[in-house]
Amino acid sequence: MKDIVHDAARRARDAASVLALATRAQKDAALLAAADALVGATDRIVEANTADVEAARADGTPENVIDRLLLDADRVAAFAQGVRDVAALPDPIGEVVRGSTLPNGLRLQQVRVPMGVIGMIYEGRPNVTADAAAICLKAGSASLLRGSRSAQRSNLVIVDAMRDAIASSGLPADLVQAIPADDRSSVTHLMRARGLVDLVIPRGGAGLIRTVVEESTVPVIETGTGNVHVYVDAAADLDMALDIVLNAKTQRTSVCNAAESLLVHAAVAEEFLPRVTAALLDAGVTVHGDDRFQAVDGAVTTATEEDWEVEYLSMDIAARVVDSLDDAVAHIRRWSSGHTEAIVTADLDAARRFTLGVDSAAVMVNASTRFTDGGEFGFGAEIGISTQKLHARGPMGLPEMTTTTYVVTGEGHVR
Amino acid sequence: MKDIVHDAARRARDAASVLALATRAQKDAALLAAADALVGATDRIVEANTADVEAARADGTPENVIDRLLLDADRVAAFAQGVRDVAALPDPIGEVVRGSTLPNGLRLQQVRVPMGVIGMIYEGRPNVTADAAAICLKAGSASLLRGSRSAQRSNLVIVDAMRDAIASSGLPADLVQAIPADDRSSVTHLMRARGLVDLVIPRGGAGLIRTVVEESTVPVIETGTGNVHVYVDAAADLDMALDIVLNAKTQRTSVCNAAESLLVHAAVAEEFLPRVTAALLDAGVTVHGDDRFQAVDGAVTTATEEDWEVEYLSMDIAARVVDSLDDAVAHIRRWSSGHTEAIVTADLDAARRFTLGVDSAAVMVNASTRFTDGGEFGFGAEIGISTQKLHARGPMGLPEMTTTTYVVTGEGHVR
Numbered sequence: 001m002k003d004i005v006h007d008a009a010r011r012a013r014d015a016a017s018v019l020a021l022a023t024r025a026q027k028d029a030a031l032l033a034a035a036d037a038l039v040g041a042t043d044r045i046v047e048a049n050t051a052d053v054e055a056a057r058a059d060g061t062p063e064n065v066i067d068r069l070l071l072d073a074d075r076v077a078a079f080a081q082g083v084r085d086v087a088a089l090p091d092p093i094g095e096v097v098r099g100s101t102l103p104n105g106l107r108l109q110q111v112r113v114p115m116g117v118i119g120m121i122y123e124g125r126p127n128v129t130a131d132a133a134a135i136c137l138k139a140g141s142a143s144l145l146r147g148s149r150s151a152q153r154s155n156l157v158i159v160d161a162m163r164d165a166i167a168s169s170g171l172p173a174d175l176v177q178a179i180p181a182d183d184r185s186s187v188t189h190l191m192r193a194r195g196l197v198d199l200v201i202p203r204g205g206a207g208l209i210r211t212v213v214e215e216s217t218v219p220v221i222e223t224g225t226g227n228v229h230v231y232v233d234a235a236a237d238l239d240m241a242l243d244i245v246l247n248a249k250t251q252r253t254s255v256c257n258a259a260e261s262l263l264v265h266a267a268v269a270e271e272f273l274p275r276v277t278a279a280l281l282d283a284g285v286t287v288h289g290d291d292r293f294q295a296v297d298g299a300v301t302t303a304t305e306e307d308w309e310v311e312y313l314s315m316d317i318a319a320r321v322v323d324s325l326d327d328a329v330a331h332i333r334r335w336s337s338g339h340t341e342a343i344v345t346a347d348l349d350a351a352r353r354f355t356l357g358v359d360s361a362a363v364m365v366n367a368s369t370r371f372t373d374g375g376e377f378g379f380g381a382e383i384g385i386s387t388q389k390l391h392a393r394g395p396m397g398l399p400e401m402t403t404t405t406y407v408v409t410g411e412g413h414v415r
Numbered sequence: 416m417k418d419i420v421h422d423a424a425r426r427a428r429d430a431a432s433v434l435a436l437a438t439r440a441q442k443d444a445a446l447l448a449a450a451d452a453l454v455g456a457t458d459r460i461v462e463a464n465t466a467d468v469e470a471a472r473a474d475g476t477p478e479n480v481i482d483r484l485l486l487d488a489d490r491v492a493a494f495a496q497g498v499r500d501v502a503a504l505p506d507p508i509g510e511v512v513r514g515s516t517l518p519n520g521l522r523l524q525q526v527r528v529p530m531g532v533i534g535m536i537y538e539g540r541p542n543v544t545a546d547a548a549a550i551c552l553k554a555g556s557a558s559l560l561r562g563s564r565s566a567q568r569s570n571l572v573i574v575d576a577m578r579d580a581i582a583s584s585g586l587p588a589d590l591v592q593a594i595p596a597d598d599r600s601s602v603t604h605l606m607r608a609r610g611l612v613d614l615v616i617p618r619g620g621a622g623l624i625r626t627v628v629e630e631s632t633v634p635v636i637e638t639g640t641g642n643v644h645v646y647v648d649a650a651a652d653l654d655m656a657l658d659i660v661l662n663a664k665t666q667r668t669s670v671c672n673a674a675e676s677l678l679v680h681a682a683v684a685e686e687f688l689p690r691v692t693a694a695l696l697d698a699g700v701t702v703h704g705d706d707r708f709q710a711v712d713g714a715v716t717t718a719t720e721e722d723w724e725v726e727y728l729s730m731d732i733a734a735r736v737v738d739s740l741d742d743a744v745a746h747i748r749r750w751s752s753g754h755t756e757a758i759v760t761a762d763l764d765a766a767r768r769f770t771l772g773v774d775s776a777a778v779m780v781n782a783s784t785r786f787t788d789g790g791e792f793g794f795g796a797e798i799g800i801s802t803q804k805l806h807a808r809g810p811m812g813l814p815e816m817t818t819t820t821y822v823v824t825g826e827g828h829v830r
Contacts, residue, residue: 017748021771102793106782115804116774194628198804213609217629219805240827247829333432355822356436359531367521367825376830377523377821378515389530389613389818390634391806403804406792407770410782412655414662415791 001180005144005189008177009196012117012142015172019140020114022171024091030169031087031134037165038080038130041157042073048153049126056150064254068124069151079127082381086134089380092398093140107409112402114140116198119179119190121146121212123204126154133162133176135383139401144197146179146190148204155181191216198403203384206311221392223384226256226339227311228369231328231354233345234267238275240366241344245276247368248342250283254313256385257340257372261308261318263328269321277319285315292321308335325350329357336360338387340372361387361394416595420559420604423592424611427532427557430587434555435529437586439506445584446502446549452580453495453545456572457488463568464541471565479669483539484566494542497796501549504795507813508555522824527817529555531613534594534605535798536561536627538619541569548577548591550798554816559612561594561605563619570596606631613818618799621726636807638799641671641754642726643784646743646769648760649682653690655781656759660691662783663757665698669728671800672755672787676723676733678743684736695732704734723750740765744772751775753802755787776802776809 019027038045049071056066092112099109118141120132129145136143147155155178163173179186191200194217201221202212213222230248232241248259264272269292277296280287287293288303300319307318308331322328332341342364343354351365362372372395374382379397386392392400434442453460464486471481507527514524533556535547544560551558562570570593578588594601606615609632616636617627628637645663647656663674679687684707692711695702702708703718715734722733723746737743747756757779758769766780777787787810789797794812801807807815 017772017774020774021768100793102791106786108792110809113771113774214632219634219803221805237827243827243829251830351824353436355820356528357432359432359435359528360820362821362823365822365824367823367828368830370830371521371823371825371828372821376517376521378517388634390636393818394525394821403808405770405775406777406787406809407780408777408782408786409766409780410786412652412658413782413786414658415666415783415785 001183001185002189005179005186006193006196008144008179009117009193011174012144012177013196015174016114016116016140016142018172019137019142019175026169026171027091027138028087030166030171031083031137033165033169034134034162035080035083035087037161038076038083038158041161042076045076045154045157045161046071046073048157052151052153061150065124069126071126071154075127079130082127082131083134086138086381089138089398091138092402095399097404104413105410106413109407110404111407112399113405115401115403117142117144117196118401119144119146119197119200119218121187121190121200121202121204121208123148123208124151126151126158128203129155129158130162131381132383133159135381135398135401137166137175139398141198141401142175142177144177144179144190146187147181149181152181187212188215191218191220194218201384221384221386221396222388223386224256225311225337225387226258227261227309227335227337228257228259228340229261229263229332229336230259230342230344230369231263231332232265232268232272233325233343233347233350234265235347235350236265236268236344237346238268238272241272242276242279244342244344244366244368246279246283248370249280249285249317250315251368251370253315255370257369258313259317259342259369260310260312261320261335263320263322263331265325265328266321266323273321280317285317287317287319289319290321293319311337325353326357329354332358332360339385340364340369342367342369361385416598416600417604420594420601421608421611423559423594424532424608426589427559427592428611430589431529431531431555431557433587434552434557434590441584441586442506442553443502445581445586446498446552448580448584449549449577450495450498450502452576453491453498453573456576457491460491460569460572460576461486461488463572467566467568476565480539484541486541486569490542494545497542497546498549501553501796504553504813506553507817512819519828520825521828524822525819526822527814528820530816530818532557532559532611533816534559534561534612534615534633536602536605536615536617536619536623538563538623539566541566541573543618544570544573545577546796547798548574550796550813550816552581552590554813556613556816557590557592559592559594559605561602562596564596567596602627603630606633606635609633616799636799636801636811637803638801639671640726640752640802641673642676642724642750642752643672643674643755644676644678644747644751645674645757645759645784646678646747647680647683647687648740648758648762648765649680650762650765651680651683651759652761653683653687656687657691657694659757659759659781659783661694661698663785664695664700664732665730666783666785668730670785672784673728674732674757674784675725675727676735676750678735678737678746680740680743681736681738688736699730701731702734703731705736707736708734726752740768741772744769747773747775754800755779755784757782757784776800
């Protein structure tokens with residue numbers, strides 16, 4: 001398996017060195033051809049997917065996981081359109097990030113260039129295959145796609161369709177390669193292929209991400225886990241706070257930018273706690289509260305430290321009264337996964353202190369945490385949301401999939 | 416030792432959370448006080464250093480390594496001035512990297528914020544202690560400084576002087592901490608303190624860097640190794656090429672931006688090889704050449720694959736004739752460490768193809784490779800030269816020691 005993965009990585013490097021010299025027009029033509037090929041292969045994709053779904057059902061996979069795996073003609077058309085949308089985005093390659101003429105006359109330019117070879121390790125949804133391949137190609141890189149074993153048949157048909165289209169457009173098919181998902185060792189070899197692979201991005205559950213982060217020797221961007229907080233300040237508009245809490249918690253619960261914890265300033269607790277507790281319970285949310293919340297309604301269960309830490313991804317919320325903004329910040333610094341926090345306040349200085357005090361990829365002031373998203377931010381395409389501080393933080397679009405090089409031009413300058 | 420390192424990291428986190436709210440004026444005042452304290456502690460620093468040097472000599476340390484360890488009043492004054500220079504640089508924190516108003520009225524800003532806690536693992540030179548502490552503090556981060564055991568006495572006095580000054584200026588002393596260098600386990604605990612330490616930067620020999628890259632679970636920026644190439648193109652001005660080769664190889668040999676390999680296009684080999692070989696030999700350089708170079712002068716030794724790969728850091732150069740620019744690019748892609756490559760050419764398209772084709776942190780066109788340097792680039796301060804593609808590539812100044820956060824402001828926006 002090591003040879004298979006390393007050979008794929010070497011072919012990817014060679015393909016990437018060709019792509020480094022390609023124009024935007026060539027890349028866009030390849031992407032549009034790939035989108036057409038995906039639509040053309042709809043029947044084959046759905047057929048392979050049916051086999052994946054049947055095997056997953058036979059293994060006793062729960063229906064919510066089956067739903068993520070499932071493809072139909074509409075879903076294929078949607079990710080084919082996603083590939084077209086990536087083609088329509090500006091090319092990040094060649095952007096001059098900064099530049100100046102040095103005192104000695106040397107012209108210095110920092111230019112955006114391709115990353116090279118990007119490994120994606122992901123679970124479940126086969127649409128990630130087409131998304132990731134398209135984003136990497138547009139950003140000038142070859143992709144090594146290691147999806148889940150359960151989606152392997154679907155992924156292979158998607159990759160084959162894209163490879164054929166890319167080759168027919170004149171670029172190397174090896175810009176997009178599937179890594180065998182038969183056994184776990186392919187993940188290990190991919191994330192330890194330092195020197196052959198430039199970047200690995202894990203997308204999936206907390207266990208997968210932790211494994212990759214701890215065992216990879218290839219640089220990793222950590223994505224996803226969101227223990228997201230909403231803090232209702234002493235100076236909050238409480239109607240607005242109620243809207244934001246309900247939206248952040250209930251609009252969609254399975255996503256990383258959904259709220260998992262609610263902190264309420266003591267000064268507004270007497271007025272706000274009954275309202276927010278009733279509204280959450282009415283909406284079907286289980287409230288895991290401290291003693292102040294429990295005193296409001298007998299249906300509130302007791303919160304433990306585990307509730308402060310957990311990412312529920314379900315209709316549950318942890319809830320606590322804090323004595324000050326500083327206490328809210330301290331709670332968040334202690335328990336947050338660093339994804340998104342929100343403050344509801346009319347007080348400008350409270351907003352400033354909260355924004356500077358928490359240490360997360362995104363801070364919402366008087367807005368729902370659900371806005372932390374590449375699409376909402378206008379990036380056009382998103383390959384994940386980084387919760388680490390190195391390289392990229394928050395939603396990642398095309399520029400985050402590139403690196404830079406310094407180009408220095410002189411007329412025989414020596415030191 | 417694990418407890419000692421983790422306790423230091425926790426104190427660093429607390430100190431960093433105070434620093435996140437400090438103004439530029441407070442940071443600069445602390446740095447200027449630290450610079451004064453270093454000058455005031457000159458006698459104590461030199462005394463401690465004398466003990467380090469005596470112990471190193473007793474261990475049989477070679478004199479070139481002793482020279483890097485050695486401090487006198489002038490060297491202390493130089494790094495104290497370096498701390499003042501960092502204070503004078505613009506504050507990277509708070510810079511709005513990008514911003515826009517989204518179609519729904521949300522105001523989106525990506526703002527530069529502190530990294531948090533930065534671990535430095537380095538060898539030899541005790542001036543790195545003051546440099547790194549100052550750069551991290553100015554960039555809003557606490558530093559955990561793990562220098563070499565041989566410099567431990569010097570480093571402790573430097574750190575103590577800076578800590579006292581920082582505390583007297585009103586910021587937490589724990590912004591600067593020395594990690595015990597008595598045994599190697601402190602390196603392991605530092606680089607595996609994921610969640611407590613945000614970034615680790617190794618500076619030193621290839622062995623140290625490889626160990627940190629392979630074993631760290633904290634994100635790492637790889638620095639330094641430079642197998643640097645100069646390519647003399649068919650369209651080169653050969654006088655210019657001669658100047659650049661000699662400067663890149665001989666002006667200073669122990670640095671990562673010195674040239675280690677020379678590639679000459681076959682079209683100019685007949686004219687250029689005798690000139691460059693004679694000039695290099697005259698300058699005292701040992702030339703490890705292919706058969707074309709060996710045919711020029713019997714003093715040229717035989718180059719093996721090892722010569723294409725090694726970073727000599729000495730008066731040695733590997734030398735080869737290539738049949739085309741593409742062959743030069745292929746050689747460099749195969750053997751380079753990705754630091755700096757130079758092309759000497761008068762041909763604009765050759766410059767373009769070389770620049771796009773090689774895959775390194777810096778590309779020099781008609782200039783010496785010795786210019787890849789934070790000082791030369793006008794960054795004012797440099798914490799190392801990154802040879803990886805993630806986060807920072809090339810010389811790293813203050814902005815590269817920060818991360819960003821998205822601040823999104825609304826008026827009760829929900830999805």
